[in-house]
Amino acid sequence: MKNMNSNLEQSTARVAAAGKAARVVSKRLALLSRAEKDAALGVLADAIEAAEASIVAGNERDLERGRDAGISDSLADRLRMTPERVSAVAQALRDLAALPDPVGEVVRGNTLANGLQIKQVRVPMGVVGMVYEARPNVTVDAAGLGLKSGNAMILRGGSAAADTNAAIVAALRESLERQGLPADAVQLLNGGHEDVQALITARGLVDLVIPRGGAKLIETVVTGSTVPVIETGTGNVHVYVDAAADLDMALEIAVNSKTHRPSVCNAAESLLVHRDVADEFLPRVLRTLADKDVTLHADERATALAGDVETKPVTDEAWNTEFHDLEMSVGVVDSLDEAIEHIDGYSTHHTDCIVTENRAAARAFIAQVDSAVVMVNASTRFTDGGEFGFGAEIGISTQKLHARGPMALAELTTTKWVVDGDGQIR
Structure with a gap:
């Protein structure tokens, strides 16, 4: 019990540090223009392709551990990252760059009789936590969608894909730094289940958590989170x-x-x-x-x-x-x-x-x-964000609030009201 509490304390401190860094980064990301974000996505795609050998090598280690543990063929398929799949996720980043930027989009607005101009505009969520299993392509998709929508991403992939995810995130962070962008736009948690618990209860540091995986993972996040959750569902x-x-x-x-x-x-x-x-x-x-x-x-x-x-x-x-x-x-x-x-x-x-x-x-x-x-x-x-023309997707929501179905750029934004006046008082 003492060791468990110690692990949770370490995870809480680690997630708090990640959340504070992400909070700072999110302010900078919110200022990026579409041109800057699109250019960055293209460079990130090149970096993923350049890191193909290290990604595939990490994936082979993950698959070998999985085979030794007796994972199913279906889980191995979700885990596998072949050179073709590496190319596909890199292309998904380029496809994202070609899509409209949701940030700044005017959802609705009007001018009141007193001259006040009122607009509801899309803005980034801020800091988004992602908890997912097995599929390392989600690591690339989440990073790309986060950057394009102006959000800092804190990722906690499953242990089955630990080496693959580490290779991917290392390539992404190095590429961001080379471009003069903050590496902490994408952070990877690699601790145990305590990291998940710390992430989903980091209210005030994390604005949104998205679980993606099996029913048990999703239930754990939905029932245990103090941070708002968008529930991605299983597919019966x-x-x-x-x-x-x-x-x-x-x-x-x-x-x-x-x-x-x-x-x-x-x-x-x-x-x-x-x-x-x-x-x-x-x-x-x-x-x-x-x-x-x-x-x-x-x-x-x-x-x-x-x-x-x-x-x-x-x-x-x-x-x-x-x-x-x-x-x-x-x-x-x-x-x-x-x-x-x-x-x-x-x-x-x-x-x-x-x-x-x-x-x-x-x-x-x-x-x-x-x-x-x-x-x-x-x-x-x-039923897929790419097939729907959204570029990559961060998950498929089966809930009814905020987002439903394939979630992509628009679903990673919220809105704020901007009221523009010239001295009106009430």
Whole structure:
């Protein structure tokens, strides 16, 4: 207990120092012009590419430790940073530079009868803490989004990616210093769980915390934080094939949503099929999924149509599971209403999809499915800040306040009111 308290005290002091430094830096970042920020992002992208060897080497060490610890293939996929992925995150920084700067944007405004000019303008949050797991690309995305939106970032990545994150942040900080910008615009905490506790309770030093990872991490941050939190949610994602679906399209969407990259949060975990098309569609889709090594958890009606495709009885636990792997729950429903009711009971309000040619059914699905993103005739894999044209993303919010869905530059700002007068008194 004494050692635990000592660790927490050390983490609290470390986070306090980081927060104070970030607070000073945030004032300077708020003054940068778009041209200055965009130029810096381009140089940071070059620095990431120049550091490819050290990043990949650090990643290999992380992966080796992970293999020794018996991590799953899906976790290893989220952790892996190949040369191609290093190039991709560097390009994401360049893409950010090409996007409009949200800082200074006038949200609304007017001139009062007494001549006062009132404007609501976007301004940086200030100091943003990020707690995340496994995916080192988030380190680059968060740093880039933070710089472009004028925020100082304090990052606490998972221990599984410790060496990769250290190599990335070292390259970023060195590049910032070479450009005459404050290195403390990006800081990395590498302590234990006490660092997380200290960060999420650093009220007054940290303006916002964003958790990104599994359900346990998110719950820990949301329930334990005294700092405002934007909750990024887990992805128990559904594809519903309606009675009026184009079945060739439905096959492509269901398979792509599940198998394109099963380890990520926008991959589909459940497939619901209307009874009117189940006889024709399920044998095709189950065979295709099985040929792609997907383990299928099926209800009785889906199992009856599986033919020689092996299935497991679906359980309530399976319907509730975000597999992050080549597994999927499958069931037959009697109506659109039943599909919506099922989704309402199991969805994590991330992304849900309907495949249908019936626009009335699509409208009902859109209106009644309470998710951050609702897809009509499109793969769930498109729920992504980059795919939405936002450049990188810092997470996908499943809450309803401030930000919902893919969060990028605008979601890292708040607003202030500017009142401009020439001596008016009340």
